[in-house]
Amino acid sequence: MTSGGIRPGGIKRAVTALAVAAFALFGSVVQANPEPGQLNMPRGVTTYSHVPYFLNNVALGVCVVIGILVFGAMFIAMFRFRKSRGAVAEKWSHNTTLEIVWTTIPVIILVVLAYLATNGLKLFADTTGSEMTIKVTGYQWKWRYDYVDYQGKPIDKVGFMSKLDRESDETRQLKSGMDPNAVKVDGYNTYLINVDEPLVLPINTKVRFVITAGDVIHSWWVPALGWKMDAIPGIVNAAWTNINEPGVYRGQCAELCGQDHGFMPIVVKAVTKDEFNKWLAEKQAQASQPAPAAAPAAASTVAAPATAQATSAEATPATDNHKG
Amino acid sequence: MAHAATHDHHDDHHGAPKNFFTRWCMSTNHKDIGTLYLIFSLAMFFIGGSFAMVIRAELFKPGLQLVQPYFFNEMTTMHALVMIFGAVMPAFVGLGNWMIPLMVGAPDMALPRMNNLSFWILPFAFTLLLSTLFMPGGGPAGGWTMYPPLSLQGDSVAYVVFAVHLMGISSIMGAINIIATILNMRAPGMDLLKMPVFVWSWLITAFLLIAVMPVLAGAVTMLLTDKYFGTSFFNAAGGGDPVLFQHIFWFFGHPEVYIMILPAFGLVSEIIPTFARKPIFGYKAMVFAIASIAFLSFIVWAHHMFAVGLPLGGEIFFMYATMLIAVPTGVKVFNWVSTMWGGSMTFETPMLWAIAFVILFTIGGFSGLMLALAPADFQYHDSYFVVAHFHYVLVTGAIFAIIAGSYYWLPKWTGRMYSETWGKIHFWSSVISVNVLFFPQHFLGLAGMPRRIPDYNVAFANFNMISSIGGFWFGASQLIFLGVIIHAVWFSKKKATDRVWEGAKGLEWTVPSPAPFHTFDVPPVINDDELAHGHIDD
Numbered sequence: 001m002t003s004g005g006i007r008p009g010g011i012k013r014a015v016t017a018l019a020v021a022a023f024a025l026f027g028s029v030v031q032a033n034p035e036p037g038q039l040n041m042p043r044g045v046t047t048y049s050h051v052p053y054f055l056n057n058v059a060l061g062v063c064v065v066i067g068i069l070v071f072g073a074m075f076i077a078m079f080r081f082r083k084s085r086g087a088v089a090e091k092w093s094h095n096t097t098l099e100i101v102w103t104t105i106p107v108i109i110l111v112v113l114a115y116l117a118t119n120g121l122k123l124f125a126d127t128t129g130s131e132m133t134i135k136v137t138g139y140q141w142k143w144r145y146d147y148v149d150y151q152g153k154p155i156d157k158v159g160f161m162s163k164l165d166r167e168s169d170e171t172r173q174l175k176s177g178m179d180p181n182a183v184k185v186d187g188y189n190t191y192l193i194n195v196d197e198p199l200v201l202p203i204n205t206k207v208r209f210v211i212t213a214g215d216v217i218h219s220w221w222v223p224a225l226g227w228k229m230d231a232i233p234g235i236v237n238a239a240w241t242n243i244n245e246p247g248v249y250r251g252q253c254a255e256l257c258g259q260d261h262g263f264m265p266i267v268v269k270a271v272t273k274d275e276f277n278k279w280l281a282e283k284q285a286q287a288s289q290p291a292p293a294a295a296p297a298a299a300s301t302v303a304a305p306a307t308a309q310a311t312s313a314e315a316t317p318a319t320d321n322h323k324g
Numbered sequence: 325m326a327h328a329a330t331h332d333h334h335d336d337h338h339g340a341p342k343n344f345f346t347r348w349c350m351s352t353n354h355k356d357i358g359t360l361y362l363i364f365s366l367a368m369f370f371i372g373g374s375f376a377m378v379i380r381a382e383l384f385k386p387g388l389q390l391v392q393p394y395f396f397n398e399m400t401t402m403h404a405l406v407m408i409f410g411a412v413m414p415a416f417v418g419l420g421n422w423m424i425p426l427m428v429g430a431p432d433m434a435l436p437r438m439n440n441l442s443f444w445i446l447p448f449a450f451t452l453l454l455s456t457l458f459m460p461g462g463g464p465a466g467g468w469t470m471y472p473p474l475s476l477q478g479d480s481v482a483y484v485v486f487a488v489h490l491m492g493i494s495s496i497m498g499a500i501n502i503i504a505t506i507l508n509m510r511a512p513g514m515d516l517l518k519m520p521v522f523v524w525s526w527l528i529t530a531f532l533l534i535a536v537m538p539v540l541a542g543a544v545t546m547l548l549t550d551k552y553f554g555t556s557f558f559n560a561a562g563g564g565d566p567v568l569f570q571h572i573f574w575f576f577g578h579p580e581v582y583i584m585i586l587p588a589f590g591l592v593s594e595i596i597p598t599f600a601r602k603p604i605f606g607y608k609a610m611v612f613a614i615a616s617i618a619f620l621s622f623i624v625w626a627h628h629m630f631a632v633g634l635p636l637g638g639e640i641f642f643m644y645a646t647m648l649i650a651v652p653t654g655v656k657v658f659n660w661v662s663t664m665w666g667g668s669m670t671f672e673t674p675m676l677w678a679i680a681f682v683i684l685f686t687i688g689g690f691s692g693l694m695l696a697l698a699p700a701d702f703q704y705h706d707s708y709f710v711v712a713h714f715h716y717v718l719v720t721g722a723i724f725a726i727i728a729g730s731y732y733w734l735p736k737w738t739g740r741m742y743s744e745t746w747g748k749i750h751f752w753s754s755v756i757s758v759n760v761l762f763f764p765q766h767f768l769g770l771a772g773m774p775r776r777i778p779d780y781n782v783a784f785a786n787f788n789m790i791s792s793i794g795g796f797w798f799g800a801s802q803l804i805f806l807g808v809i810i811h812a813v814w815f816s817k818k819k820a821t822d823r824v825w826e827g828a829k830g831l832e833w834t835v836p837s838p839a840p841f842h843t844f845d846v847p848p849v850i851n852d853d854e855l856a857h858g859h860i861d862d
Contacts, residue, residue, distance in 0.1 A: 102658045180387045226702065227703065
């Protein structure tokens with residue numbers, strides 16, 4: 001993983017950072033979470049995530065080549081055909097052959113891109129054959145995860161709210177005087193991209209998500225999974241993932257949803273199937289015990305701010321720490 | 325040809341009214357109304373720009389230092405509304421008002437009183453909109469796209485909706501006026517296919533405006549009734565659909581973005597031939613490309629909605645249709661380059677802005693092509709990559725073209741030359757800073773930074789700081805523009821010739837500089853050699 005970015009001041013450091021970033025761009029490092037100085041999309045860690053990554057790189061390559069040709073021709077023209085160099089304007093104003101060529105070639109390029117993209121779309125649209133279902137619900141400004149079924153068996157009462165971690169939340173208050181650089185987990189800066197309780201998923205399992213929202217539109221986005229999907233009240237969207245590597249993958253809400261839109265991150269913790277089974281068993285055991293005064297989860301989340309404006313950031317809505 | 329309108333109009337060549345109120349508030353003169361539009365647009369450009377400065381200042385480093393998140397959202401929302409409806413659109417209407425009658429040999433716009441009304445609505449519309457910032461409920465903070473249910477949580481819905489209605493009425497009247505002028509008031513001999521490309525681009529844009537502004541009006545009216553009259557158009561609990569709003573909005577919104585770029589294509593297609601001293605390459609192809617882009621703009625709207633969960637067939641249709649736009653747009657770029665090829669170029673300020681337009685708009689087009697690929701868009705969507713994309717096409721596209729056009733015609737408007745030195749300083753300062761401002765935003769988006777957030781993870785800090793520095797620099801550079809204009813209007817000693825630019829062709833250069841209060845009271849006799857596109861056989 002890269003570390004160290006382009007900070008104003010150190011040219012040497014900037015060059016190093018560029019080299020590192022170039023490595024990250026073209027090398028085989030698997031990037032999952034944002035890194036300082038990162039220049040390209042992460043490759044991601046799922047069976048689907050190479051699709052957007054590959055399309056992005058191909059399209060970028062095509063654009064760079066066309067750009068070099070077009071801008072190259074422009075710059076040659078600007079140097080060769082200057083009045084100050086004695087250039088005399090020619091009279092022609094069309095060339096049918098050329099016009100046919102530069103209409104046809106883009107069409108061919110587009111057909112190739114469309115072919116690649118269509119295959120990717122079909123792959124993403126196919127949510128069949130999933131071994132697990134997670135219901136994701138967006139609220140102002142936190143996420144709720146409900147485990148619906150796993151390996152063909154329904155799961156009862158495993159679900160929880162997931163919201164911005166306390167340390168980020170204290171640091172992000174206006175004029176808190178706290179340093180965002182200090183918010184770290186295992187040496188990685190997690191300011192605004194950490195939660196109190198992550199979504200835990202098994203690796204090498206096709207997981208189907210059903211995504212909706214309780215108040216306004218949100219969008220569930222973890223770049224390492226390769227997609228985002230809007231969470232819309234009254235509508236249930238479907239998406240899927242199949243994570244290949246254990247790890248912690250971070251994302252954020254991607255649809256403007258009010259004052260704390262920037263403060264409702266998403267964290268997915270991918271673990272081996274064994275670890276997941278153990279975790280799930282613990283959760284189910286907890287759930288079957290008489291819950292100590294834990295109110296039904298979704299109820300208090302409807303503390304939505306009809307009067308969101310002018311509410312100072314300190315007045316974060318009364319928190320509800322439902323841990324299942 | 326169509327010149328009947330010029331007969332019943334004998335106001336014996338008097339000059340402008342002396343009384344300030346009579347001249348500016350009661351004006352029916354296309355030049356004065358054009359000037360009003362341009363001044364209004366410049367004022368809105370600075371107001372909208374100051375909102376952008378607040379945004380970039382808050383994003384200068386991680387952590388919240390200056391404003392509360394809700395106010396930040398008000399700033400992003402107002403910045404967009406003011407820049408789109410207050411700065412870019414009125415600037416093009418102003419340029420059209422000033423120049424279309426001069427370019428087609430008409431004495432004025434076809435409907436002068438309506439012209440006055442369509443301008444004077446705007447200051448009221450924006451007073452209504454901007455006043456919300458000073459009210460206890462605050463301004464709109466749900467984004468310029470006003471997606472419900474979020475936009476309905478605000479207290480300023482009624483103000484925003486009425487402001488949008490007024491802007492829409494103004495735009496529709498302006499568009500009717502432009503169509504009526506172009507179709508009915510061209511001087512004899514000014515055939516449709518001899519018209520300047522700028523006039524063509526405005527004719528097509530005007531049809532887009534008439535087609536989509538009522539759609540926006542309908543969408544916001546439904547917001548209004550959902551908020552205050554208990555309807556449930558966009559409320560799933562009442563049988564409505566929040567996604568319906570997005571379909572209606574973007575059916576307006578996508579043609580809207582072409583409304584902001586087609587006249588820019590026209591401007592650049594006038595400026596490049598002038599300074600390359602060579603006719604535009606492929607005149608008919610240029611006109612046809614504009615028309616194709618306008619047509620396609622109606623069938624691509626859902627590419628703004630790839631992440632709302634469209635069915636597979638919908639995703640595929642809108643992806644293919646969107647990719648098609650690259651073809652006519654590519655033709656335009658190739659034709660501008662071919663116009664320069666074999667020319668005899670000089671690089672006065674308008675030409676510099678036009679060349680920067682071609683390069684930087686194309687970069688925005690490239691990211692547009694990348695965004696069109698739906699699976700990749702699942703990553704790009706609502707990230708800073710999109711922010712970079714639309715600022716490349718709107719700032720270095722639309723606004724650069726407006727600035728190019730302003731320098732190009734400023735001597736015709738004022739009768740004096742602007743300062744070439746300061747114009748070039750303005751250009752170089754802007755063109756460098758705008759890239760420092762927007763280019764790093766591509767990287768931020770690719771790395772996973774969502775748009776419309778007031779604070780971000782430390783990983784995004786470096787490029788945000790660079791972007792903010794570029795932003796302050798770009799903002800400050802525009803004060804040079806203000807200075808250049810003030811100097812050219814009141815202080816410049818250098819008189820402009822009638823033709824102004826050596827390679828300039830077209831009817832607007834046959835009238836004196838500054839253009840007299842009334843021009844072409846008698847339709848001009850058109851000599852095809854005088855026109856930029858007088859002998860078009862391609």
